[in-house]
Amino acid sequence: MSKLLTIQKYRNVSKETIAAGAVVCIFSAYGLRRVYKACNRRLQPEKSTKQESHVKDKGKNSANVDKKFFKQLRYLIKILIPSIWTKEFGILVLHTGTLIVRTFLSIYVATLDGRIVKTIVQRDVKKFLLQLGQWLLIAVPATFINSLIRFLESQLALVFRTKLVNHAYKKYFADQTYYKVSNLDSRLPNADQCLTEDITMFTSSLAHLYSHLTKPLLDVALMSFSLYRLASSRGASSKVPTVLATTVIFITANILRAVSPKFGKLVAEEAKLKGYLRYVHSRIITNSEEIAFYSGHKVELNHLQKSYHALVKQMEIIFSKRLWYIMLEQFLMKYVWSSSGLIMVAIPIITATGVRSDGSRVDDDPDGGVSERTRAFTTARNLLVNSADAIERMMSSYKEITELAGYTSRVSEMLEVFDDVRKGQYQRNVVIKDKPKTKKTALETITYPLEVKAEVVETEGLIDIENLPIITPNGDVIVKRLSLKLEPGMHLLITGPNGCGKSSLFRILSGLWPAYSGKLHKPPPSSMFYIPQRPYMSIGNLRDQVIYPDSIEDMQRKGFTEEDLEKILDIVNLKYIVQREGGWNVESDWKDVLSGGEKQRMGMARIFYHRPQFALLDECTSAVSIDVESKIYQTAKDHNITLLTITHRPSLWKFHNYLLQFDGEGGWRMEELDTTTRLSLNEEKQKLETQLAGLPKMQHRLKELCAVLGEDSVLLNRNESSADLETLQNELEQEMKHQQMTS
């Protein structure tokens, strides 16, 4: 009677049963959560407060799975998939479709497996062979789908990467961001690492997580449904297994979440250290010649080893944290789940009424229902194993999600810095308090963030500066207010002691450093051409070196021919190089192939190709002989190029008619340059320098002679020690300097 009641119950009230089961699950889950939280708080009061304060300390770069992570992820996903009519979305849909197909195939294979076992128990060879044929047939699409899933996952990662790389490159090369990021801002020390490794890791981790989460979710949903149907079809109770499964999964998830180390933060730190190691390597490659000349390999090796060991230490921390975490994960998911799984499979078999949905009884089968029970058991076990596997994958994904949080924070922080820098919002780690006043050039130090509010206007052939401060990226004010007006034909010579801000003025004129206040009216960058002391040699052929940064197409558009380029090289006495190197199309490592002087002359050749209105020349001919240098300067003037020259060579004074002189203490003077007077003063200065240089030697000799003769000297009697004489020498030098400035 009771059996019949149960059958009736299963037939008619199955929905209610499900609802009751669900309510039980929800309540037990809620209760467990409350109990767990309370226990956790009691057990770890210190840990939680510590964590909170840590998060507060770290602020922005928490790299945790929190609200900020989801916000950042949403922002990045919008970049990756801007609309549904994109290639990226297409691949995503295809990938999802394949994952769904794979889940259905898994269910089919599990059922087929059960049917095969049944034929074995029944000893029905014909049916067995038929089912086996089906098994092999299904293997073909199943294996293809498996392979397709991996293919589409890689494709998805690649298209995501391309999208993000293009987006980041666009930002990186807009408005000289690549310069500003490394020179004016200190938030992103290794942009190269972020642009390559971190983007790759982020996109592949995202694509991997997508399939790792989507497929298990589908698997769990569809397989649970199949399991439920299987149990119902045999009139078995599915309430207890459902409650058991939910409870076990819930407890496992909470334990794992509670003990999971902060993988996101650890991974972000690892990426940072990797970037630094790479940076140290690239520095060695760039400066290999200098290091070799100094035999500086020991110091460099030391730096390299230090940064490598820091990385190893970080990786060891991650590995050891993973060791215990994976152990616990495996214990819970492999062993605890397996035992619960066995209970779940056993219960429907044990509690089954043996009445099928069509009313027939399993026990009435010729073999007493054995083969049917075996089939049910095999199918249920397969489905359960698959679902457990899926849930295990979902849970182990938590670790991957935390790692994704690390990469997400690195990538979005990089894009944020690019945006800020472009807007002129810089941040630097400047130590202001207790900063030793080593540089007398810094008048004061300004704390960041500084507001960029100068009036910057593009003009046609006029440089007009008013009350413009020269402030270094560290916030040191070198010159408080600079004012000057330059028109074409006003060739300006810029002088002053080292570090007084000569090159910095060029940096502001070129737009590399911001103009914080005052007025800066200047021609567009295309009308000004800067040549540094160490000219940059690009990748490419000989032609590319002369026309840099133009391409051959630009050159043709501008109407230049190779003969023109040869004439240009002739001006700088470099014509022979075309023949020596084997023609215009020869590609070489020009940084090494050309000598220091040749590189400087190549740099100067570029101004004759670009013919700017203003040439900003920063000690760019220091390795060129004086006669060639004079020829180049004269030709530049003949080409109506206005020169702004930083130089210590008096031989170049005659090519300029204005002088901007910094005194190294924040002061400056702009005046017309009288080369003849200046040259004669300079000659006198050199003469006096030579004479005064002999004073200490003479003093020393005088002392020796007094000692040999056993006599006193009038000078020594006057107690004029060598220190006094040195003071006298310094005073004379100061006097000379003063005279020069006022003349």
Ligand SMILES: Nc1ncnc2c1ncn2[C@@H]1O[C@H](COP(=O)(O)OP(=O)(O)OP(=O)(O)O)[C@@H](O)[C@H]1O
């Ligand atoms: N990227 C930078 N970050 C921070 N400070 C900088 C940077 N570049 C230059 N400075 C500082 O700015 C000051 C002026 O430098 P600048 O290169 O203009 O000197 P200079 O007058 O051209 O000297 P020199 O004759 O030696 O080339 C120096 O004190 C230098 O330390």
